[in-house]
Amino acid sequence: MSSTKNILVVGGAGYIGSHTTLALKEAGYTVVVYDNLSTGHRDACFGDVFVEGELKDRAKLAEVMEKHEIEGVVHFAALIEAGVSVVDPLSFYQNNVASTLALLEAMQDANVKRIVFSSTAAVYGDQTTSSPLSETLSKAPINPYGHSKAMVETILESAATAYGLQAFALRYFNAAGADPECRTGERHDPETHLIPLIIQTAQGVREHISVFGKDYETPDGTCIRDYIHVYDLAEGHVAALNFLQGQNTGCFHAANLGTGQGYSVLQVINAVAEISKKPVKIIEAERRPGDPAVLVADPSVANQLLNWRPMRSDLKSIVEDAWRFANA
């Protein structure tokens, strides 16, 4: 068994990629960050080396992998807004699927066999009768974003069988929070994620936060989601890479990264108001189409296979870290 020391983090300038780079470095890996900076930030690149480049550039990726003797890839680079994917699906299939083929071909060129892939709970779609969501459910995405991630999972599975690739798809639930040491955090532009939007409201940057639907079948009528601290997500990638190292060639695994516990929109708003000690003005709005009442992970596969358990994903730690970063 060879040890994986040099890792290529594609999309490592982004929110989850920058935290994962820090976690990999703390675990003793050498990291090359590869990113086109389309949504990422140069000052969030913590790798030993930074290469500005496109995911679709097979030749450049292969050159980088060979030059730095890369032994494993963590792949975050993607367009991520499900709503945008409905109005502009081709850009999602181009960036998330076609460009990932170039990455996989470059891995073949450079004889790199291990990959950990950023997948998403969106591959399950709206299977609300099956909460918590387990990997035994079939994939049933309801938007092009979710389809693009499900397609890449299928491609990875085929490549594992055909070429001996070792692949792990991590299906994240709602990534939230920030590095407890404030070195990086959530900076999407435009921001669409709930916790940063509530924080911006508490800061006075936004006038109010819209609550889409207060008549769901949940205890307070608002949607329930499974929030996972980005630091716990980052550690999940380190665990997945370590796991692949002990596997035979030609394997594909998928695991949820979530806590198994959900919080409602109102609970999250109250937590931000309490921790920030600022008022958060709420506006009630209509339900959004495609928003299930409850989305919560069954994390038992990640618990068992990766020996991974979230350590910072209680709502208080998530909001405290996010609030500290937003005010740094």
Ligand SMILES: NC(=O)c1ccc[n+]([C@@H]2O[C@H](COP(=O)([O-])OP(=O)(O)OC[C@H]3O[C@@H](n4cnc5c(N)ncnc54)[C@H](O)[C@@H]3O)[C@@H](O)[C@H]2O)c1
């Ligand atoms: N944020 C979440 O809650 C969440 C939930 C589930 C899954 N995910 C997945 O996790 C991954 C990372 O999400 P994030 O929130 O960190 O997003 P992000 O936008 O902050 O990070 C994506 C990074 O990839 C880079 N990138 C995008 N397209 C590229 C290309 N063609 N070539 C090179 N670099 C490119 C961007 O510049 C950015 O640095 C994505 O694949 C996303 O689908 C995120």
